[in-house]
Amino acid sequence: xxxxxxxxxxxxxxxxxxxxxxxxxxxxxxxxxxxxxxxxxxxxxxxxxxxxxxxxxxxxxxxxxxxxxxxxxxxxxxxxxxxxxxxxxxxxxxxxxxxxxxxxxxxxxxxxxxxxxxxxxxxxxxxxxxxxxxxxxxxxxxxxxxxxxxxxxxxxxxxxxxxxxxxxxxxxxxxxxxxxxxxxxxxxxxxxxxxxxxxxxxxxxxxxxxxxxxxxxxxxxxxxxxxxxxxxxxxxxxxxxxxxxxxxxxxxxxxxxxxxxxxxxxxxxxxxxxxxxxxxxxxxxxxxxxxxxxxxxxxxxxxxxxxxxxxxxxxxxxxxxxxxxxxxxxxxxxxxxxxxxxxxxxxxxxxxxxxxxxxxxxxxxxxxxxxxxxxxxxxxxxxxxxxxxxxxxxxxxxxxxxxxxxxxxxxxxxxxxxxxxxxxxxxxxxxxxxxxxxxxxxxxxxxxxxxxxxxxxxxxxxxxxxxxxxxxxxxxxxxxxxxxxxxxxxxxxxxxxxxxxxxxxxxxxxxxxxxxxxxxxxxxxxxxxxxxxxxxxxxxxxxxxxxxxxxxxxxxxxxxxxxxxxxxxxxxxxxxxxxxxxxxxxxxxxxxxxxxxxxxxxxxxxxxxxxxxxxxxxxxxxxxxxx
Numbered sequence: 001x002x003x004x005x006x007x008x009x010x011x012x013x014x015x016x017x018x019x020x021x022x023x024x025x026x027x028x029x030x031x032x033x034x035x036x037x038x039x040x041x042x043x044x045x046x047x048x049x050x051x052x053x054x055x056x057x058x059x060x061x062x063x064x065x066x067x068x069x070x071x072x073x074x075x076x077x078x079x080x081x082x083x084x085x086x087x088x089x090x091x092x093x094x095x096x097x098x099x100x101x102x103x104x105x106x107x108x109x110x111x112x113x114x115x116x117x118x119x120x121x122x123x124x125x126x127x128x129x130x131x132x133x134x135x136x137x138x139x140x141x142x143x144x145x146x147x148x149x150x151x152x153x154x155x156x157x158x159x160x161x162x163x164x165x166x167x168x169x170x171x172x173x174x175x176x177x178x179x180x181x182x183x184x185x186x187x188x189x190x191x192x193x194x195x196x197x198x199x200x201x202x203x204x205x206x207x208x209x210x211x212x213x214x215x216x217x218x219x220x221x222x223x224x225x226x227x228x229x230x231x232x233x234x235x236x237x238x239x240x241x242x243x244x245x246x247x248x249x250x251x252x253x254x255x256x257x258x259x260x261x262x263x264x265x266x267x268x269x270x271x272x273x274x275x276x277x278x279x280x281x282x283x284x285x286x287x288x289x290x291x292x293x294x295x296x297x298x299x300x301x302x303x304x305x306x307x308x309x310x311x312x313x314x315x316x317x318x319x320x321x322x323x324x325x326x327x328x329x330x331x332x333x334x335x336x337x338x339x340x341x342x343x344x345x346x347x348x349x350x351x352x353x354x355x356x357x358x359x360x361x362x363x364x365x366x367x368x369x370x371x372x373x374x375x376x377x378x379x380x381x382x383x384x385x386x387x388x389x390x391x392x393x394x395x396x397x398x399x400x401x402x403x404x405x406x407x408x409x410x411x412x413x414x415x416x417x418x419x420x421x422x423x424x425x426x427x428x429x430x431x432x433x434x435x436x437x438x439x440x441x442x443x444x445x446x447x448x449x450x451x452x453x454x455x456x457x458x459x460x461x462x463x464x465x466x467x468x469x470x471x472x473x474x475x476x477x478x479x480x481x482x483x484x485x486x487x488x489x490x491x492x493x494x495x496x497x498x499x500x501x502x503x504x505x506x507x508x509x510x511x512x513x514x515x516x517x518x519x520x521x522x523x524x525x526x527x528x529x530x531x532x533x534x535x536x537x538x539x540x541x542x543x544x545x546x547x548x549x550x551x552x553x554x555x556x557x558x559x560x561x562x563x564x565x566x567x568x569x570x571x572x573x574x575x576x577x578x579x580x581x582x583x584x585x586x587x588x589x590x591x592x593x594x595x596x597x598x599x600x601x602x603x604x605x606x607x608x609x610x611x612x613x614x615x616x617x618x619x620x621x622x623x624x625x626x627x
Contacts, residue, residue, distance in 0.1 A: 005561075018155050019055030022153070022154060029186075029191050031192060033058045033059065033176075033191060034059060034193070034372050035051055035194065035372070036178070036196045036197070037059065037060070037062065037196075038164055038198050038200045039198065039340075039342070040061055040065075040199075041142075041201065042138065042145075043339040043341075043342075043360055044199035046358040047364060047365045048158070049088060050365035050366065050485050052148065052154040052156040053152055054372075055154045056373065057372050057373065059154065060159060061159065062159045062164070063160050063161075064200075065160060065161070068143070068146060068160075071137070074138040074353055074354035075254065076352075076354070077355065078432065079128060079131045079132065080129070080355065080462060082094065082129070082132065083465070084485075085144075088484075089148065089484070090148065094140075095132065098257050099255050101124075103122055105119070107236075107243040107244065109246035113296065114297040115243055115244075118422065129464075130480075135255065137256075162182040162183070163182060164206070165188075166209070167179070167205070167209035168180075173192070176192035177192075178193045178195065194372065195336070195337070197339060197361070198210075198339070202341045202345045204342035206336065207318065210322075212318045212320065213318070214317065214343070215316060216315045216345075221269075222312060223265055223266065223311060223312075224287035224311075227256060227262070228261070228264065228288075228302045229260055229261060229303045229304040230300060231299075232295070236253065240254055241253040248290070248293040251266050251267070251294045264287075268282060287310075315346045315396045315403075317343070317392055318342075321360075321389055322337045322338070322384065337364060340353075340358075340360055341353070343389075343392065344396065346395060346396060346399040352399070352434075359388070362485075364384045370487070375623055383444055387440075387442075391437050398428065401424070402424065405420050438460040439461075439601060440460065443622050445601075445602075447459075450604075453587045454584060454587070455585030459603070459605060462600050462601050462602070463594075465478040466479055467580065468571065468572060470569075471538070471570060471571050472566040479537065479570060483600050485598075488531060488533045489533065489603075490535065490595070491593060491596075492594040492595075492596065493506065493507075493534070494587075494592050495537065496589050496590045496591025497588055499591045502608035509613075511552065513612065515613070516616065517532055517616050517618075520623075521619060521623045528553075528557075529556060529558070531626075534568065535569070536568065537570045537572065538571045539588050555569075592608065593607070593611045603618070
């Protein structure tokens with residue numbers, strides 16, 4: 001973490017100085033905003049936290065509830081979401097407070113009316129991420145996002161107690177073509193916005209206003225879920241466990257944070273074709289009794305129920321995530337977006353709902369910032385729906401098959417050595433960890449022509465971090481942790497042992513050539529890494545690298561004092577099991593350039609030779625030259 005750049009400032013460095021005039025933006029809703037976020041769930045807060053770092057972008061987030069969430073329904077935080085939390089600066093807090101999902105156990109019928117453990121696996125395969133899969137109340141995740149917002153230069157806080165009642169788009173209305181009205185504590189309020197993002201759940205008013213609808217089918221099966229404090233002799237109550245009984249159904253056990261609380265997903269009855277779960281009038285006592293039957297011969301006594309619900313399995317999806325009709329992208333720009341449950345719904349058992357929702361707006365946030373700050377053409381906004389609708393479709397497909405397998409009673413009854421539900425869960429571990437998302441080639445993602453130079457940094461996937469040693473202070477750290485949620489691009493130059501001259505030529509191009517993307521796209525008077533953050537990784541030991549040999553570009557002067565940034569250069573950790581070249585398939589001799597998007601996804605891999613013009617061509621495809 002870096003601070004004191006523009007002068008010494010005591011106190012908590014996580015609390016930024018407020019932007020000028022920020023206090024004047026408190027109170028009722030303003031007449032005009034750049035971005036209006038409807039809904040303060042995980043999708044809305046991820047977007048708000050990201051945009052709060054840009055005080056020049058006027059952002060408001062409106063929530064119909066009267067205050068912050070206290071008890072959240074979602075609780076699973078994937079490895080990928082933890083990597084994202086690292087970019088926002090609170091992953092360490094989540095790790096300290098959450099339950100870590102270390103191992104999963106599987107249970108099947110024992111042939112005598114009870115259940116028996118059939119196997120166990122590590123929850124996350126070795127080396128998949130430096131982050132764990134954890135369980136934490138959704139409300140606590142909200143709290144941490146809210147703190148990021150409060151501490152930002154914008155001092156952004158949600159406007160609670162406001163229900164949206166209308167949304168209208170009029171392109172003839174100038175720069176703020178979207179008009180939204182709310183009913184709330186100040187009566188009816190009207191806001192005009194450049195862009196509106198609907199993060200307002202499965203019954204989204206924003207989605208309905210732009211004429212989108214969720215389509216799909218329910219599986220006609222009822223499941224119960226409850227968070228309980230219980231006493232039981234079931235031996236795996238503190239492991240994530242999938243339990244299949246012979247004839248009483250299935251339970252998924254999810255231990256919760258704090259050491260005592262546990263969540264149970266409990267299979268209930270199959271519903272008739274036209275029946276809804278509310279018709280069954282299932283009570284919490286029914287859930288407790290069903291859990292006791294499935295867990296036999298083990299005892300199960302509930303002492304307190306913290307929360308419970310009953311739901312129907314169903315998978316539904318929107319065909320697009322913005323207001324532009326399909327086929328009209330060439331002549332119409334997106335003004336309204338939807339994210340999270342507003343555009344995809346599914347069962348909660350795979351633990352992907354909150355994670356995919358946050359991924360939606362992490363994708364959208366930096367794109368909105370680029371356009372509103374004049375860094376990119378507005379057509380960039382089409383890429384949000386194009387990229388995230390495919391991710392949601394994959395989720396729907398996975399969840400449909402997972403729900404079917406979880407409800408397939410005959411599998412366990414046949415006494416297979418490895419039931420289908422156990423095989424499916426193990427085979428899809430990368431998906432449930434959240435690291436299987438891969439964006440297709442586009443203006444933002446390369447075609448893979450030079451992928452062989454860094455096989456472990458697959459284009460379109462998230463940057464798979466690896467250990468490095470920071471050169472100027474010898475600090476062991478993860479390279480991916482320099483990618484913060486600040487809207488900047490990262491260019492990592494891996495200097496090859498046989499390509500020193502090519503690397504020096506690249507650095508000279510980036511420093512001096514008028515075509516350099518660092519020169520073309522960085523505003524006058526801004527720090528040299530304001531848009532594109534250049535870093536270098538050398539293959540040798542950090543003791544053997546000569547400071548005098550480093551390009552000036554790798555020791556940029558920044559801030560009002562012109563201080564030198566000493567955190568741009570890294571060396572490979574020489575231990576074999578921590579060497580970034582070996583771990584990520586980087587060509588040690590030839591080196592390469594890895595470009596990473598603001599949302600932590602790998603944009604492209606390029607060779608050092610000719611790397612300068614190649615970088616210029618890549619960034620020139622969507623960025624606007626700075627004034």
